[in-house]
Amino acid sequence: MNARSAQAVAGSRERWPLAGDQLYVELDMSVENLPTGARLRIGSAMVEVTAEPHPGCKKFVERFGMDAMLWVNSEEGKQLRLRGVNTRIVQSGTIHVGDKITKV
Numbered sequence: 001m002n003a004r005s006a007q008a009v010a011g012s013r014e015r016w017p018l019a020g021d022q023l024y025v026e027l028d029m030s031v032e033n034l035p036t037g038a039r040l041r042i043g044s045a046m047v048e049v050t051a052e053p054h055p056g057c058k059k060f061v062e063r064f065g066m067d068a069m070l071w072v073n074s075e076e077g078k079q080l081r082l083r084g085v086n087t088r089i090v091q092s093g094t095i096h097v098g099d100k101i102t103k104v
Contacts, residue, residue, distance in 0.1 A: 001084035002029055009068040018063045021084055027101055029081040039104040044093030046104060054084045 001021040010016050016024055023042070028034070036051045056069045060083075072083040 001025075002027065002080075002082065005072065005082040005084075009064045009072070015063075019060065019084075023095070025101055029085045031079050031081065034081075034085060034103070039090060040087070041102045041104050042093075043095035043099040044091075045089065045095055046091040046093070047087035048090050050086045050088055052086045053078070054081065054086050056083055 001016075001019055001024055003016075003024045003026050006016045006019055006021070006024050007013070010018060034040075034049050036049055038049045040047050040049070055073055056064075061069045071077055077083070
């Protein structure tokens with residue numbers, strides 16, 4: 001999930017894990033910037049963006065409210081992937097906090 005989106009819905013950084021995401025990143029995850037199939041190197045790992053959308057769930061609504069869910073799932077929110085993006089592992093590796101993310 002984009003760190004700025006997480007901040008907007010969760011507030012303090014301590015609440016970000018409630019979104020249930022594995023990584024919080026400073027990255028333009030929009031459909032335009034990261035189309036399906038785009039690959040990212042994170043640390044020594046490589047992942048590939050999948051077509052499966054990443055909408056919020058019942059837990060997301062319970063934790064952050066319906067307004068947050070409507071915002072991340074709005075047409076613009078979907079295009080920007082405010083809720084995040086799903087990926088698959090192409091090359092396993094190690095990821096550390098602060099690792100640079102690069103498009104491959």
